[in-house]
Amino acid sequence: MPAPSPTTSTPKLDLQNVVPTPTKSAPPASLQHASHDTPINDRTSLPDLSSLRTHLPDASPIAPTNNNVQQDHPHPHTPAFSSSSSPVVNGHTPPSDVSLADMSQSVFFSSMRVPNTKDTFHACGLPLGVLYTPLASPLEPRATQHTAPPPQCISCGAYINRYSKPTPSRQQNWIVEWTCVICGHTNSRSHNVDVSAYTKHTVDYVDPSSSIPAHRTHVLPTPTTHTHNMHSATTTPPPSTSSTPIESKSLLPLTTIFVIDNNIARTEAPHVCAAIQQATNTLPPNSPIFLLAYSKCVTVYELGSVLNTNANVASSYVFPGAPLSQDSKASLRELVARLYVPCPVGSDGALATALQVVCVDSLGSVEEDPYSHQARTRPRATGAAVAVALALAESYATMINELNANHVYESDVGNKQKDEGRIHLPCRVVVFTNGSPSSGPGAVPVNRASSEDHTLMEHAVEYYELLGRNAAEMAVHIDLFCLGISTLHLPVLNLMVKHSGGALVMIKGYGYGVGSGYGSGTHDSSIVTNLQRGLCRHAGFAGSFNVLHSEHLSLSRIIGPVKEKRDQTPAPTDGWPAYHMSSVQPDTCFALYFDLLDDVPVDYVYFQFVTRYRDAESGAAIMRITTRRIETTGSSAKLLDHIDSDVCAVLAAKALVLDASKRTLASIRVDTVSHHGGDRVSMMEKEWAEIDKTALGMVNFFGKSERVAWTVRGVQVSAPRPIEAIVTKLFHLRRGPLLGPRMQHPDDVEYACSLFLHANYSDARRMLEPSLLRVIPPANGQEGILVQAPLSDMSMRSSWALFLDTHTRIMVWTGADLTAEDEKAVVDMCSAQAQELAASRFPQPHVMVFREGSSMARWMLASLVPEHKDKQDTVERTWTAQGMADARMDTHHWTATSTKFHDTDDHTLAEYWTKIIAPKAKH
Numbered sequence: 001m002p003a004p005s006p007t008t009s010t011p012k013l014d015l016q017n018v019v020p021t022p023t024k025s026a027p028p029a030s031l032q033h034a035s036h037d038t039p040i041n042d043r044t045s046l047p048d049l050s051s052l053r054t055h056l057p058d059a060s061p062i063a064p065t066n067n068n069v070q071q072d073h074p075h076p077h078t079p080a081f082s083s084s085s086s087p088v089v090n091g092h093t094p095p096s097d098v099s100l101a102d103m104s105q106s107v108f109f110s111s112m113r114v115p116n117t118k119d120t121f122h123a124c125g126l127p128l129g130v131l132y133t134p135l136a137s138p139l140e141p142r143a144t145q146h147t148a149p150p151p152q153c154i155s156c157g158a159y160i161n162r163y164s165k166p167t168p169s170r171q172q173n174w175i176v177e178w179t180c181v182i183c184g185h186t187n188s189r190s191h192n193v194d195v196s197a198y199t200k201h202t203v204d205y206v207d208p209s210s211s212i213p214a215h216r217t218h219v220l221p222t223p224t225t226h227t228h229n230m231h232s233a234t235t236t237p238p239p240s241t242s243s244t245p246i247e248s249k250s251l252l253p254l255t256t257i258f259v260i261d262n263n264i265a266r267t268e269a270p271h272v273c274a275a276i277q278q279a280t281n282t283l284p285p286n287s288p289i290f291l292l293a294y295s296k297c298v299t300v301y302e303l304g305s306v307l308n309t310n311a312n313v314a315s316s317y318v319f320p321g322a323p324l325s326q327d328s329k330a331s332l333r334e335l336v337a338r339l340y341v342p343c344p345v346g347s348d349g350a351l352a353t354a355l356q357v358v359c360v361d362s363l364g365s366v367e368e369d370p371y372s373h374q375a376r377t378r379p380r381a382t383g384a385a386v387a388v389a390l391a392l393a394e395s396y397a398t399m400i401n402e403l404n405a406n407h408v409y410e411s412d413v414g415n416k417q418k419d420e421g422r423i424h425l426p427c428r429v430v431v432f433t434n435g436s437p438s439s440g441p442g443a444v445p446v447n448r449a450s451s452e453d454h455t456l457m458e459h460a461v462e463y464y465e466l467l468g469r470n471a472a473e474m475a476v477h478i479d480l481f482c483l484g485i486s487t488l489h490l491p492v493l494n495l496m497v498k499h500s501g502g503a504l505v506m507i508k509g510y511g512y513g514v515g516s517g518y519g520s521g522t523h524d525s526s527i528v529t530n531l532q533r534g535l536c537r538h539a540g541f542a543g544s545f546n547v548l549h550s551e552h553l554s555l556s557r558i559i560g561p562v563k564e565k566r567d568q569t570p571a572p573t574d575g576w577p578a579y580h581m582s583s584v585q586p587d588t589c590f591a592l593y594f595d596l597l598d599d600v601p602v603d604y605v606y607f608q609f610v611t612r613y614r615d616a617e618s619g620a621a622i623m624r625i626t627t628r629r630i631e632t633t634g635s636s637a638k639l640l641d642h643i644d645s646d647v648c649a650v651l652a653a654k655a656l657v658l659d660a661s662k663r664t665l666a667s668i669r670v671d672t673v674s675h676h677g678g679d680r681v682s683m684m685e686k687e688w689a690e691i692d693k694t695a696l697g698m699v700n701f702f703g704k705s706e707r708v709a710w711t712v713r714g715v716q717v718s719a720p721r722p723i724e725a726i727v728t729k730l731f732h733l734r735r736g737p738l739l740g741p742r743m744q745h746p747d748d749v750e751y752a753c754s755l756f757l758h759a760n761y762s763d764a765r766r767m768l769e770p771s772l773l774r775v776i777p778p779a780n781g782q783e784g785i786l787v788q789a790p791l792s793d794m795s796m797r798s799s800w801a802l803f804l805d806t807h808t809r810i811m812v813w814t815g816a817d818l819t820a821e822d823e824k825a826v827v828d829m830c831s832a833q834a835q836e837l838a839a840s841r842f843p844q845p846h847v848m849v850f851r852e853g854s855s856m857a858r859w860m861l862a863s864l865v866p867e868h869k870d871k872q873d874t875v876e877r878t879w880t881a882q883g884m885a886d887a888r889m890d891t892h893h894w895t896a897t898s899t900k901f902h903d904t905d906d907h908t909l910a911e912y913w914t915k916i917i918a919p920k921a922k923h
Contacts, residue, residue: 125697321381383442468499501582543613
């Protein structure tokens with residue numbers, strides 16, 4: 001089969017979403033991609049995969065992993081804290097042809113069957129997609145890695161895999177021929193091939209020669225004692241041209257630039273400064289540290305001079321809170337050698353001195369209430385500060401590469417060699433703020449009383465989006481730490497975070513961080529823990545991936561931190577675009593959506609995921625290849641039997657949440673007032689209509705007469721178990737914190753949506769449908785246990801204690817009838833469990849503990865379905881179907897519990913079926 005002919009058209013892709021326009025007649029192996037709002041041509045400028053193998057970065061030298069092949073049948077929702085003797089991955093068990101060692105959390109398909117007709121595919125309403133987490137680890141590590149590059153199809157560029165049916169030669173490490181499963185081409189005479197590598201679903205290839213040499217990772221210029229006056233408050237020496245190489249240790253240095261809002265409340269300032277001091281101790285050796293503070297102006301502290309090293313003095317340079325001029329950029333390039341200090345920094349060095357000045361002199365001067373109108377309207381040149389930080393990152397990278405360009409080193413064979421080539425080391429800009437950007441470029445309207453608010457907001461959206469894109473081009477990640485409960489305009493600020501592949505962390509003034517102690521009322525440990533995890537969780541850098549698939553499919557949409565690479569030269573044999581990963585983290589996840597271009601006349605369709613990145617420890621190039629095949633079917637019953645309801649629900653929810661976020665951002669650009677006013681209700685109604693439309697599409701296709709029936713006005717509506725499970729999760733999306741009617745600030749909605757869109761399979765499932773557990777305290781020498789409870793307000797019984805994990809919050813609720821001893825045992829037990837759950841979670845969840853009848857207990861009540869409105873038999877029938885028959889109660893206790901709650905307009909699950917789904921369903 002001939003490979004597709006690349007054209008010169010370059011699709012414009014946005015960060016989180018790729019949506020190609022369908023074509024009436026699509027050629028074999030063609031791809032269609034587009035951005036959030038921009039359709040693209042079905043043929044694109046395509047990269048040379050073979051050339052990428054040699055010069056494209058790849059990441060960590062970890063054991064090769066074989067991605068999980070899901071079970072053939074739907075699985076029940078696995079409750080938290082449960083254990084099972086059978087091997088599972090997030091509730092999935094391997095089919096017969098996959099061993100436990102082949103399983104990972106990398107690839108989760110929405111179904112293990114694909115409709116073989118285009119009409120069935122579009123009519124069923126199910127998303128055909130994959131939740132793809134490229135760097136997810138296998139359950140069992142590999143003992144070996146492969147260094148020889150794999151054979152590649154000369155027609156389409158796909159790699160040999162377990163389905164290629166290679167014909168080995170009598171001579172060792174030779175393959176006579178093998179068939180490409182993507183295009184069907186027969187390839188011949190592949191040399192130096194380890195045939196055993198192609199028996200697995202996932203194989204890692206490591207190029208040992210690609211590790212970044214130690215001498216190139218960090219060169220620290222030697223400071224002098226000359227003085228030079230610029231914008232400085234205290235004069236210090238100019239950069240020296242002499243340099244001393246410093247050998248790197250086990251990890252590559254991570255350039256870190258801390259940017260602190262001078263308006264942070266004085267009660268929070270010491271926590272921020274202490275967190276920075278502690279977090280720097282966890283960074284790799286020789287990591288350069290920069291420190292900035294800002295209000296109306298931007299202050300850059302000089303951390304690397306002799307003056308700051310040997311004396312208790314903090315000198316600084318001040319830049320105006322305005323767009324950065326070329327002169328200012330040139331000044332930063334001249335000064336950059338004096339502005340940073342390498343790790344380890346110590347507890348009494350220049351960084352500690354500068355942090356003390358920032359904390360005491362600047363932040364401590366804010367005496368008024370941090371949430372007052374005066375505090376909220378204080379000038380914050382956030383956009384200017386981030387621009388200065390990016391200029392510093394660029395200046396430092398330029399300095400390192402210029403020094404390395406002239407660096408002569410002794411090679412392994414004793415010859416002197418000159419180093420060449422530009423390197424891109426990881427860099428993070430960490431911003432701490434507690435208010436809206438109200439000054440300088442990117443300022444947003446604070447009072448919303450001016451007629452120029454519309455123009456100001458539109459400029460702010462464009463500015464922060466540009467900052468994020470520029471950071472991504474420089475391989476710089478922008479992390480935003482939001483402190484307190486003031487308005488931040490997160491839908492705007494978050495643009496620079498998500499476009500750069502950074503992290504968004506919100507730390508409130510309530511609850512407590514895991515490990516800080518129940519009732520402490522502080523969140524300093526939460527700041528420290530989140531900062532340390534944010535800086536140390538990167539698994540690699542410079543990552544990209546390709547998605548190859550059978551000719552009958554088209555990749556129609558990508559949701560995640562991704563953009564299309566445009567620096568690749570198309571080759572005649574390679575017909576697949578490469579996508580740049582803005583974030584290379586172990587839990588970085590991409591939601592991939594496929595379309596069916598035409599009827600499928602074959603028994604299987606194939607998918608191959610090729611990920612390349614550089615390891616965070618050695619810089620070695622890694623290429624991970626995962627190949628999977630899915631059977632096609634013309635039977636609706638077989639399709640239904642192989643649906644994964646959890647994956648389908650997450651894929652559908654991510655698409656709905658992203659579309660809602662786009663509409664929210666569009667409304668902000670058009671009218672800053674209506675977004676915060678009554679029009680929010682009409683926006684929610686539009687979002688709910690889209691959710692209902694998605695649910696109805698599945699019910700109308702599969703909804704025959706099976707299992708549970710919901711009746712309204714004599715009309716019976718029924719749905720098979722997998723479809724009912726998907727509709728139930730969409731119901732939780734409709735009423736939850738993402739798109740639900742809760743009274744919450746737009747910043748909170750943006751935060752939740754941002755986390756959900758980037759969440760991997762297990763985290764997204766937890767956010768979509770939280771797990772509620774009943775806590776049974778220790779008694780009679782027996783240990784306390786946690787058992788699954790209905791996600792219903794009828795679980796809030798005075799004799800019970802509850803544990804709710806919504807991913808971003810962990811809530812512990814104790815009934816009024818519990819004794820003081822039992823309550824203490826429950827809190828201690830749940831605190832230990834929360835600490836265990838949060839150990840690997842980023843951002844760290846807020847832990848909230850409250851007793852029945854307290855004001856804060858409303859958080860728990862708002863998270864549960866108001867089933868006190870339903871009839872007892874209806875509710876208990878649902879509980880029995882969910883496997884929680886033990887939650888049933890007698891009529892007396894039902895009445896006593898249900899009368900504790902107020903009337904509400906929120907729907908229950910039964911009401912959703914009878915009032916929303918049934919009237920609109922096809923009968």
